[in-house]
Amino acid sequence: MMDVAYALKRFDFLGKEFLTWLWYAVENQADTLRHIDPQMASLEIGNRLVLQNKNQQNNETVTIRGDSAGMEEGVLALRKGALVAEMNLIYRSGDENWHFSLKGETLDPSSVKLPETGRVETSDDIEGAAIEKYHLYRRVVDLVRSLFAHFLEQRLDSQWHTGVLPAFQAWINTKEG
């Protein structure tokens, strides 16, 4: 395996491409996402989306915030070649909701808000509470891993350029914000 520090820089684009694909998948491929995670009721874009366009001509960042924010600026940035650098997501399963954010650089979950769990009142409660929390965190970590694995298989397939990208481009060219 190549040097970790070098790989972080060399493959900086991979996580951003994944988040960009994920926006498309969230809006167009709900059945595929449910196939990847059969326990998923839905996956939605949350209250924060950051897009970056870094090339020789541009170094532009667009941040969309708020629960009812419009996506016009984001769509426009995508059309100009930006990628999603950061995304807040809402994952629903059964009656429970998970809120978390992902940055393209690491895909580490941050601002993770788990479904409500029982309060830890005494030290005797810790073991049970820890097991409950672990399973709730595990859902987020496994979801990200499964989604990324699906993206990776597509990204490394020849269909990426002939099937996936054209479908994505058709979506952003027709999508209203």
Added chain:
Amino acid sequence: MGFFSSSAAISRYRVEGQTEGPLLETVREGLNRYLIRDIDQQAEERTIGWTNVDRPYAPSFEDSSFAIADFFLFALRIDKKSIPAKVIQKNLAEATAKRKAETERDFLSRSEKKMLKEHVINVLALRIPATPSIYDILWDYAENELWLFSTQKAAGEALESLFSKSFNLSLVRLFPYTMAEFHPGLTDAARDLLNKLTPCSFAKRDGS
């Protein structure tokens, strides 16, 4: 931002290697060997060690409460004394004046100034208590995975170093490239493609 907090951030690692003895005993031994030490009465400015999630200021791994189901739950503690620059400046000015008076000189050599500053910092470090920072850790040994409940670079670097010393195992940071490398379905041909991958344009067709 810890394991039990209402909002958390997680840095993910893969655990590489095998322990020589039984896992539970090896981990308990490593945790005890590098248990956080109190430096409040010491001249040390910084110390790093393991502690418990539920009693971070009274650490002990004598019982097995850190082993839960298929994971270990413990914490990294970094104690650091932050002496304000102006406090150092004031005490150094006083010590310099005193030394000049004692030696009946108008100046101090560069090495004398350096030694005096080190002495002043050591004396202040004895008087100033360390500020603890606690980072919860969940080690899922069934999955060879470890979660650090922080995304701070300094915490990650301290963890990687102390983990290696304590358990003779190494941690590999998980991020898109390493996630791909560890993907069990990755064939040799796919790995070759991955290593040659370059950015593609989502905005228009290209040939990459």
